[in-house]
Amino acid sequence: MSAAHFGAAVSRNEDARLLTGQALFVDDVQLEGMLHAAFLRSDYAHARITNLDVSAAQESEGVVAVYTAADLGEYWQPGPLLVPPQPIERLEFHCATQVPLAKDKVRHVGEPIAVVVARSRYEAEDALPLIRVELEPLPAVANPVAALEPDAPRIHEQFESNLAAHAIQEKGDYASIVDQAALVVRRHLDHDRGASAPMENRGVVASWDRKCGELTVWDTTQAPIPIRNGLARMLGLPETQVRVIAPFIGGGFGPKIMMFYPEEVLLPWVTMQLGQPVKWIEDRQESFFATTQERSQVHDAELAVDAEGRILGVRDVFVYDAGAYNPYGLTLPINTQCTLLGPYEVPNYYTEFRAAFTNKPIVSPIRGAGRQPGVFVMERLLDIAARELGIDVMEIRRRNFLPPDAFPHDHGIIYQDSASLVYDSGNYLPALERAAEMIDYHRFLDETQPALRAEGRHVGIGIVSYVEGTGIGPYEGARVSIEPSGRVNLATGVGTQGQGHFTSFAQIAADQLGVEVADVEVVTGDTGKFHWGTGTFASRGAVVAGNACHAAAVALREKILEQAAQELEAATADLELVAGTARVKEAPERSIAFGELAVRANPLRGGVKPGTEPGLEATAYFGPEKGSTASGVHAMIVEVDPETAMVDVQRYVVVHDCGKVINPTIVRGQIIGGVAHGIGNCFYEQLVFDENAQLQNASFMDYLIPTATDVPPVDTDHIETPSPFNPLGIKGAGEAGAIPTNPLFAQAVENALQVPGLEVLEMPLSPNRLFELLCAAREAD
Amino acid sequence: MEIQSEFVFNGSRDDLWANLLDPTVLAKALPGTKLELVEEDRYEGQMEATVGPVTAARFDVTIELVDKVAPESFTMRVDGKGAAGFTKGTALVQLAEQGPTETLMKYTADLQVGGRIAGVGQRLLDSVANSMSRQGLEAINRHLQGEAPAEAAAPLQLLSRPVLAAIAVVIIVAVLLVVLL
Numbered sequence: 001m002s003a004a005h006f007g008a009a010v011s012r013n014e015d016a017r018l019l020t021g022q023a024l025f026v027d028d029v030q031l032e033g034m035l036h037a038a039f040l041r042s043d044y045a046h047a048r049i050t051n052l053d054v055s056a057a058q059e060s061e062g063v064v065a066v067y068t069a070a071d072l073g074e075y076w077q078p079g080p081l082l083v084p085p086q087p088i089e090r091l092e093f094h095c096a097t098q099v100p101l102a103k104d105k106v107r108h109v110g111e112p113i114a115v116v117v118a119r120s121r122y123e124a125e126d127a128l129p130l131i132r133v134e135l136e137p138l139p140a141v142a143n144p145v146a147a148l149e150p151d152a153p154r155i156h157e158q159f160e161s162n163l164a165a166h167a168i169q170e171k172g173d174y175a176s177i178v179d180q181a182a183l184v185v186r187r188h189l190d191h192d193r194g195a196s197a198p199m200e201n202r203g204v205v206a207s208w209d210r211k212c213g214e215l216t217v218w219d220t221t222q223a224p225i226p227i228r229n230g231l232a233r234m235l236g237l238p239e240t241q242v243r244v245i246a247p248f249i250g251g252g253f254g255p256k257i258m259m260f261y262p263e264e265v266l267l268p269w270v271t272m273q274l275g276q277p278v279k280w281i282e283d284r285q286e287s288f289f290a291t292t293q294e295r296s297q298v299h300d301a302e303l304a305v306d307a308e309g310r311i312l313g314v315r316d317v318f319v320y321d322a323g324a325y326n327p328y329g330l331t332l333p334i335n336t337q338c339t340l341l342g343p344y345e346v347p348n349y350y351t352e353f354r355a356a357f358t359n360k361p362i363v364s365p366i367r368g369a370g371r372q373p374g375v376f377v378m379e380r381l382l383d384i385a386a387r388e389l390g391i392d393v394m395e396i397r398r399r400n401f402l403p404p405d406a407f408p409h410d411h412g413i414i415y416q417d418s419a420s421l422v423y424d425s426g427n428y429l430p431a432l433e434r435a436a437e438m439i440d441y442h443r444f445l446d447e448t449q450p451a452l453r454a455e456g457r458h459v460g461i462g463i464v465s466y467v468e469g470t471g472i473g474p475y476e477g478a479r480v481s482i483e484p485s486g487r488v489n490l491a492t493g494v495g496t497q498g499q500g501h502f503t504s505f506a507q508i509a510a511d512q513l514g515v516e517v518a519d520v521e522v523v524t525g526d527t528g529k530f531h532w533g534t535g536t537f538a539s540r541g542a543v544v545a546g547n548a549c550h551a552a553a554v555a556l557r558e559k560i561l562e563q564a565a566q567e568l569e570a571a572t573a574d575l576e577l578v579a580g581t582a583r584v585k586e587a588p589e590r591s592i593a594f595g596e597l598a599v600r601a602n603p604l605r606g607g608v609k610p611g612t613e614p615g616l617e618a619t620a621y622f623g624p625e626k627g628s629t630a631s632g633v634h635a636m637i638v639e640v641d642p643e644t645a646m647v648d649v650q651r652y653v654v655v656h657d658c659g660k661v662i663n664p665t666i667v668r669g670q671i672i673g674g675v676a677h678g679i680g681n682c683f684y685e686q687l688v689f690d691e692n693a694q695l696q697n698a699s700f701m702d703y704l705i706p707t708a709t710d711v712p713p714v715d716t717d718h719i720e721t722p723s724p725f726n727p728l729g730i731k732g733a734g735e736a737g738a739i740p741t742n743p744l745f746a747q748a749v750e751n752a753l754q755v756p757g758l759e760v761l762e763m764p765l766s767p768n769r770l771f772e773l774l775c776a777a778r779e780a781d
Numbered sequence: 782m783e784i785q786s787e788f789v790f791n792g793s794r795d796d797l798w799a800n801l802l803d804p805t806v807l808a809k810a811l812p813g814t815k816l817e818l819v820e821e822d823r824y825e826g827q828m829e830a831t832v833g834p835v836t837a838a839r840f841d842v843t844i845e846l847v848d849k850v851a852p853e854s855f856t857m858r859v860d861g862k863g864a865a866g867f868t869k870g871t872a873l874v875q876l877a878e879q880g881p882t883e884t885l886m887k888y889t890a891d892l893q894v895g896g897r898i899a900g901v902g903q904r905l906l907d908s909v910a911n912s913m914s915r916q917g918l919e920a921i922n923r924h925l926q927g928e929a930p931a932e933a934a935a936p937l938q939l940l941s942r943p944v945l946a947a948i949a950v951v952i953i954v955a956v957l958l959v960v961l962l
């Protein structure tokens with residue numbers, strides 16, 4: 001086996017299609033007789049539906065049907081709980097999932113109340129205002145802490161309060177060491193919400209073929225197979241008669257792993273009612289209300305260290321904002337609990353959270369998925385401890401890193417995959433040193449910064465570390481086959497939202513089969529092509545599906561060798577696979593092309609040996625027992641204007657360790673995209689709700705996302721610490737770029753301004769908010 | 782959202798009060814509005830904001846006048862709902878004599894705004910609401926001074942019989958206009 005392709009910066013198989021406009025996105029699907037859906041959504045964050053009359057809308061020009069909750073009959077069911085509660089002792093969990101259309105009550109602005117189906121989207125939207133809906137407003141609650149007050153408006157009547165969950169996880173005994181600490185840093189830290197803002201919003205096209213009894217759904221989901229399984233169950237169809245296709249998708253970033261959104265559940269039902277295909281494409285404004293959001297958490301945290309800055313323990317108590325419903329269970333707050341520990345030795349840890357229902361859109365993972373608030377807490381507390389003890393921020397991290405011989409490292413608390421949090425492998429110091437070298441950390445502090453300060457410029461540096469648990473189970477699969485034409489096909493169940501799977505999976509297979517990367521045709525996210533699997537989330541595509549592709553390609557390689565050995569009358573050990581042929585190593589002229597082998601492996605007449613499987617095809621699955629823990633160090637140089645509080649990010653360095661790298665160009669792209677996302681999260685992107693839980697900035701005019709001019713060039717480097725938990729040694733890379741940006745930005749801004757008392761303990765920041773913090777610090781000084 | 786402002790009219794307070802009650806005057810100042818007096822001091826109707834031939838937003842509006850103290854002050858309770866969202870709240874209008882031919886109007890509105898309007902127009906709501914209110918008030922002032930009332934600058938269709946609730950409606954129109962921007 002050669003390894004020519006794995007690890008090489010191969011250009012992407014999918015780019016030609018994407019760049020020439022040949023890639024199919026959901027909105028490209030055009031079917032004969034296709035109808036269009038538009039949703040009537042609540043303007044109120046919390047209200048009782050007292051009357052709903054759709055008769056005028058039904059009469060509107062072009063309207064084919066209008067449906068409300070009452071029309072759905074038995075089909076009206078709350079969505080499934082997607083992630084069952086993790087097995088944490090004494091866990092309290094209350095589950096309330098979203099419904100297809102609101103029946104008695106609406107619980108957040110944008111919750112759908114009715115759907116209009118018309119010949120065109122224009123006609124559907126024109127009919128929306130004709131629906132007479134009477135909503136009796138109820139007091140709403142936006143703030144998760146306020147939502148847990150005893151007199152807060154109750155969002156779900158079946159529960160005694162708005163408490164969605166309460167969990168405590170412990171490692172060691174924090175209370176027993178806190179008195180021995182040389183320093184205890186206590187802070188209140190605040191993390192607010194943002195949107196995922198993908199380039200392509202959500203969309204669904206559903207088409208029911210009555211004669212074949214077959215439902216086809218094109219969906220921007222990150223999890224086509226679970227959607228197929230769920231729709232089949234809900235609609236009473238055999239799974240084989242439901243095909244869900246997640247074609248090219250313009251960015252997932254997490255909200256598309258949220259499953260059974262109302263629109264996703266309704267359109268398949270509507271097409272079966274009407275016998276005509278129906279399309280819904282979320283518009284940008286809808287996406288601010290109808291697509292899940294993330295990251296509001298409020299922490300009260302403390303860090304206990306000894307006189308040298310070594311961590312004795314951490315105590316963190318936080319409130320997590322679940323939004324109006326909690327179908328995604330506890331993945332996010334548990335990720336926060338687990339990721340907070342970072343790359344550090346933390347012998348004693350007490351972590352407790354309460355999840356609160358609020359009258360805001362549903363919360364589910366967005367790139368980073370609960371990890372950001374945890375990393376923010378830990379890194380900020382370390383920075384403050386370093387300052388109090390007079391230690392350099394790099395030094396305090398160095399002193400606390402888990403050493404390379406500490407792995408696998410079991411933290412003994414429960415992670416999002418319901419298993420104990422185990423770091424598979426890691427080597428943190430080289431990344432810190434490499435990042436410091438790349439950004440010239442010491443010289444910056446010793447020479448550059450003082451010189452710039454003498455010119456009156458406020459330029460600062462930051463450097464932080466993080467880990468990310470990636471590549472969790474349960475499993476993925478892949479099928480690799482060779483056609484009589486000689487082409488290699490690879491199909492896997494995970495969907496692709498721009499991660500480069502068409503190339504990285506092809507690289508893995510190409511090495512085993514001795515073909516070029518471009519010769520491997522990869523299909524992802526089509527249940528008609530491969531129908532086992534779970535989905536694209538938790539930075540697991542490369543790790544879990546990648547290893548499944550590897551296993552399938554290895555099995556196919558064996559099959560080819562055996563078949564060729566018979567045909568060439570040679571021992572398998574004497575054969576090699578080169579350029580789409582099998583040949584005898586010592587006598588390369590004795591060869592047979594894969595296509596010819598494939599023809600012979602599928603005879604049309606005559607007999608075969610008992611037990612023969614036809615064709616050149618192999619299917620395999622991979623399920624890691626544990627995930628793999630990626631890690632990294634980010635460093636940044638910023639210049640802050642102390643008058644306007646504008647921040648200019650001038651340099652950005654990432655040293656990243658995601659184990660064995662399949663394709664450095666793709667990983668680099670993932671990292672840079674993540675950094676852009678992270679910069680948005682720390683300085684631009686904040687969803688602002690008023691006290692009535694009305695979103696104040698539901699457009700890109702007011703909800704700012706970083707543009708090309710706001711994101712500096714990012715210098716990247718890789719450290720490879722292979723994962724021992726999967727054959728290819730891979731760790732995930734999809735979310736990493738976005739995870740540590742917040743504390744990094746905070747540290748760099750403080751370092752630039754050097755105003756005593758200025759502590760950035762909230763995210764996102766904005767020039768306005770930074771200005772307020774600055775003024776407060778100057779006043780207090 | 783809170784709107785607070787004042788405006789000086791060139792006319793006596795009694796004249797102004799009468800004008801504020803005169804639907805023909807207010808019709809000129811309040812474009813795109815159709816209101817009916819359904820009972821004493823309670824008006825219901827629709828407002829339409831149109832751009833060219835397109836109806837961009839339609840609001841059902843209820844306005845109630847309370848605490849009317851002629852010719853000094855009144856409070857309006859406003860409730861507007863439409864496809865673009867809703868607005869709800871109160872506005873207090875006070876008239877003070879500044880001389881025989883000058884009257885100071887102070888108005889304070891506290892409006893809850895929800896739905897799409899809240900989401901897209903927040904940054905502009907204040908300034909647009911203020912400038913729209915001003916346009917309406919200037920139209921009334923011109924009438925008060927005996928000039929022919931100018932057409933309001935807003936691209937809205939005038940339908941019929943608006944009434945005393947002038948300012949509230951102007952504010953809602955302003956809110957609507959924000960949606961169009």
